[in-house]
Amino acid sequence: MARRPHAAPPPKKEGPRVNREIRVPRVLLIDAEGEKQGEVPIESALEAAQEAGLDLVEVAPGANPPVCKIIDYGKLKYQEQKRKTEAKKKQKTQDVKEIKMRPNIDQHDYEVKTKAMHRFFEDGDKVKVTLRFRGREMAHQDRGMDVMNRVKADFANVAKVEFEPKLENRQMTMVMAPR
Template identity: 80%
Template sequence: MARRPQAAPPAKKDGPRINSDIRVPRVLLIDEHGEKQGIMPTDAALEAAQEAGLDLVEVSPNTDPPVCKILDYGKLKYQEQKKKTEARKKQRTAQVKEIKMRPNIDVHDYEVKTKAMHRFFEEGDKVKVTIRFRGREMAHQDRGMTLLQRVKEDFDEVAKVEFEPKLEGRQMIMVMAPR
């Protein structure tokens, strides 16, 4: 037995209702100059919008009666799209950058690592400080903890500790975030 294809559900429009889509008997009308015209039948409001050469847009559908405004719908959509792209540009997710050290790191190497960490904090990123222990270094975990305490003190004014130093297997980890 052959099955008949089902009709697709009607396309759901996003955004406000405009012109003939507004099916309420009365609306509160605001004209193209932003002045309140009062409550009137929807047909009269549609005529006023057509005379102005613009669209009737339902601005606030949940009020009684709904508020409709006479404006250029294409222009409204364009401005909303522009706002969304601006908001997307300003949005930035903080990344977690990792700095790896060894328990007996040299002074100059430590300075190079801290310079990189300063740069990461200025860019608004979080920093994961990892100290890796190899071989017999596991017997001197206190050196690793001392090093992480030193890092914590050096960055006290620019960053806060988000994840306290903790030993995971053969490495000690601490996460810091910019203040």
Template identity: 65%
Template structure:
């Protein structure tokens, strides 16, 4: 007796059809990612040598003589013959002004100048000194040493007096103390903000002369 293969289930046909559709959809939605390309690095400082891409320049030679309008190739050749660099010193001129010099020495000089400027630049700060209206003489002298040191360093000083309890009834003691400080440092400092009362605190700001 001959055996006939069982007929395929209609459900199989449906599943196969869905599988085909899914595969085709996946193919259509596949995207190709391009490799990331980093931007070219930028150079600091003036353009020099082959980075100067203009046909003509106004040339100042290594001796400081103005050679006038010359081609960039002639300027580069003269710089190479002198064993130096061709540096653009005035890019907005027409034509741009270039000079034959030692680029390494120029960068070193600029870095040294910037370092000196940062060293000489002083950020003025406001230092706070807190006192009590009835401060004793030893604490007062200690506080005043700090005040004078801050003035020598170029900083401002904010004097803050704090009143407690019944001390609020004797505000004149705080004013007398601030006036005493003002007189002691009059030759090296000036009053920037006059004494004023805020809540339980009396404050005055002094700045170095």
């Protein structure tokens, strides 16, 4: 029988070691009621867990001796998963919304765009302001810079500029974040 030259390593187990996976001679035991039983041999700790109908779970593997607790491992995993999903729910992701303008933007169009930007900042999102130059507008880059400065001034109290206006090819971009 030929062996594969690069056999996959055995899968690593996630989480704490449980029951017979704990391979140390002595452990510091905490019983099902949460009371410290002191340092005991691993065999007597496993017996105590079996009598209680629960699992022996290593809660502090770095300690000397390792700290083990008698608890229901399935319940522990469930609570851990629940805690992770709660943390994920509370986490707010910050999106980058884009507002596109032109160097010779009309007053009403500008007001519509700034209203949308106000809404984005209230939601806690960053805003990327993109100013696109077409054709001969490249000759009037100062107009584009005037529009960018106007946006900066209008939102000075609501947002801060993360990336100053920068010209790349035919468009000028600036990124603003809520204060």
